[in-house]
Amino acid sequence: ATRGRRTGTAGGTIRTLIAKARDVRYLSVYGYTRLVGYDADLQLRPDLLERIDVDGGVFTFTLRQGHRWSDGHPFTSEDFRYYWEDVANEKALSPEGPPVFFLVDGKLPKVEFLDPVTIRFSWDRPNPMFLPALAAPRDPLIYRPAHYLKTVHARYLGKEAADAKAKALKLRGWAALHNRLDDNYELNNPDCPTLQGWVPRTRSPATRFRFERNRSYHRVDTAGTQLPYVDTIVMDVASQGLLVAKTNAGEADLMFRGLSMPDIPSLKEGEKAHGYRTNLWPVARGSEIALYPNLTTRDPGWRALNRDVRYRQALSLAIDRRTLNNTLLFGLGTEGNDTIVADSPLYTPELRTLHAGYDPAGAARLLDAIGLTGRDGSGIRLMPDGRAMEVVVDSDGEAEMVLDALLLITEFWREVGIRLVTKPQERTNLHRRSIAGMTVMVAAQGLDLAVPTAIMPPTELSPAQPEHYAWPLWSANVESRGKSGEACDVPEVQHLLDLDREWRHTDDAARQAAIWREMLMNHAQNTWVIGTVAGALQPVVGADRLANLPGRALYAWDPTALIGVQRLDEVFWDKGADTRAEVR
Structure with a gap:
């Protein structure tokens, strides 16, 4: 068993909810075989x-x-x-x-x-x-x-x-x-043999999908009992807008994907009546909202500004992260750069704090030093080519928190003479605009791999990452081996590419850790991506009698596979197998 776990009893059914039938595939993530x-x-x-x-x-x-x-x-x-x-x-x-x-x-x-x-x-x-x-x-x-x-x-x-x-x-x-x-x-396809803990028993189209324990599964607990403990997993399809209400009404035994931090009060309300608990797991993400100035934008005026470290740092210093934290994360978040979280062995506090305080006067001085001293009639600074500094920020419009944050950042930047215009759109269209060099700046979530160890690839920190919003044309060039996009021509970013290449060529863990640290500090010093607040909490709802579900654990796509590393196959119904009928 995983450290600190109890050996369990076999049997019972876990019910969960999904927003669309295709989401049954996430069981292969949760099961993490x-x-x-x-x-x-x-x-x-x-x-x-x-x-x-x-x-x-x-x-x-x-x-x-x-x-x-x-x-x-x-x-x-x-x-x-x-x-x-x-x-x-x-x-x-x-x-x-x-x-x-x-x-x-x-x-x-x-x-x-x-x-x-x-x-x-x-x-x-x-x-x-x-x-x-x-x-x-x-x-x-x-x-x-x-x-x-x-x-x-x-x-x-x-x-x-x-x-x-x-x-x-x-x-x-x-x-x-x-x-x-x-x-x-x-x-x-229920006919396809699998090595995972539960075997699909339902064909699409359907609104209820049933999975039964794999009797050839390889894992056993410390007492030699074959896992998984739970016999059946049932995934019911419900519209996204009803996931919280149905969870609140006790219609799921285990629920997390589709829930978010603003749902916590509603989820807490149903705990006593419906016999569940709302665990709060820290989200391991570099920043809940990050701004990506596009260093490869096709617009020459914005390209020159986005490549000026003073401009990027001015934008960072102009953001009142304390207000963002209080408004979006109930004051529970971590303010600062888009970087790794403190749970990573590679973390140092400076990675989070460098050039990330609230200093609008300092931001204004940096903008003046660049030469952006002219203003239009409404007090907005003028670019060197005479245009008003109206930053169009593209976002995919799917993360509500990003749009809420942009409303506040619009106010913060106006104080230093910059107008922010939000342009929400569908995600595939945003990707298309990004790789065509049409974006000036993108608002999105920050670093995905935010709890790395040295043996995990640092690809996300350089243009080796496909479709990175800060340098999409450089990323395209790396991915296509020079056939498309543009070759990187900024030495500090080229150094990130060189370090990523060196990481790929060594199996020495100490050298890998040193490479990670150098790449992370390069990001903190250069503010390639402007972070805001990290540390959202992910509600992980579990029935009271569901044992071996941690009260706190890191929640991320990579490397934890959402809940995958916490071993769903070791979760069991306490005080005997759960015998309720599978009813809505």
């Missing part, structure tokens, strides 16, 4: 694997003897071979080839299937991206149920017969049928 995964202390551990041996660029995986898929078929190296040869390197199924974490200096590994339980991946130099990628919230699934999928693969049936099978189901060809059946993430 991986070849290798993070534990609650964010240490990498073998999970599905019995053992991992790493020697430089050589990774040897040893499977568990006797491990079986949910349909009882043996789980062996053949499932890895099938993935590598027949999926990842099959153009019809993977037009781009294997995922990028398999590439070291553009080269794929040598992959050997040494015996039924041993697989070896060999690169010429270290690949520190590999294991963290396998531990990701979305499982890359570098193995597949070969015995099941071979029945529709052209290599085994012949293309004509495989296509005929697909066309009988009104699909274009064998690859489309293979993709439909190969379903260990979307969880819409």
Whole structure:
């Protein structure tokens, strides 16, 4: 059992709510069954694997003897071979080839299937991206149920017969049928064998999805009892607007995704009547609201300003973060830069505080020093080209807190002579505008990987991160290997790229930690992204009798897989199995 957990009793049903049928896929995140995964202390551990041996660029995986898929078929190296040869390197199924974490200096590994339980991946130099990628919230699934999928693969049936099978189901060809059946993430195909804790039993379309415990599951508790404890998980579809009311009415035994900090008072109200508790988990995110000046915007006037560190720091100093904190986070948040949280071993306080105090007079002095001293009739500063300083801030409009924050920041910036205009839009349109260089500034949530350890990739801190709002054209250039976008021409950002590249080439943990620290301090000193407040609380509602659900834990997409590292398979109904009927 995970540290501090009780051994439990088997049985019962956990009910939860989802806003749309597609969200059943998140059970593969919550269940967090991986070849290798993070534990609650964010240490990498073998999970599905019995053992991992790493020697430089050589990774040897040893499977568990006797491990079986949910349909009882043996789980062996053949499932890895099938993935590598027949999926990842099959153009019809993977037009781009294997995922990028398999590439070291553009080269794929040598992959050997040494015996039924041993697989070896060999690169010429270290690949520190590999294991963290396998531990990701979305499982890359570098193995597949070969015995099941071979029945529709052209290599085994012949293309004509495989296509005929697909066309009988009104699909274009064998690859489309293979993709439909190969379903260990979307969880819409009850026939697809799985290694996860619960097996889907419902096909879409439906409004109630049922999952039953996998009787071939590999994990056991300290007493040797097979996990998961809970027999059944039921996911009911309800509209987003009703999730809080239904949770408040006791219609969920476990609920978190779809709830947010403003819902806490309403959730607290229903606790006594409906026998649940609202746990408050700190959200591990760099900043709830961050502003991304686009250093690669197509507008030359704004490009010059956005690249001036004095301008970025002036915008930061002009923000009254205490007011934002009190208004948006009940005064419970952490004010400062967009950076990692204090729970990370890489954290130092200066990362949060540098150039992030409230100093409107200092902000005005910096703007004057740049030469932005002219004003129009309404007191708004003038840009060097004579235009009024009207900053258009794009946002995706989906995070209510971001829009509320922008209303306040509009007032703060007006005090130093800058007009902020908010432009909310649909997320895909924002991405399109961003990669075309059309945005001047974007408001969005901050750093996703905000509780890193040294072994986790620092990609998000440089243009190696695809579609980064602070430098989308540089990111496009890195991702396309120079075929699109623009080459980075700011030395301090190029240094971030160089450090990211160095991290990818070392497996020395001390050097990796030093690289992380240097990249984080580079961000704090240069204010590439303007942070505001972090430390929102995520309501995690659990029935009173649901045991082994922590009262406090970090909540993030990466690396905790939302609640995944807290081991949903160890949660159980206290005082005997829950026997209530599955009714709404």
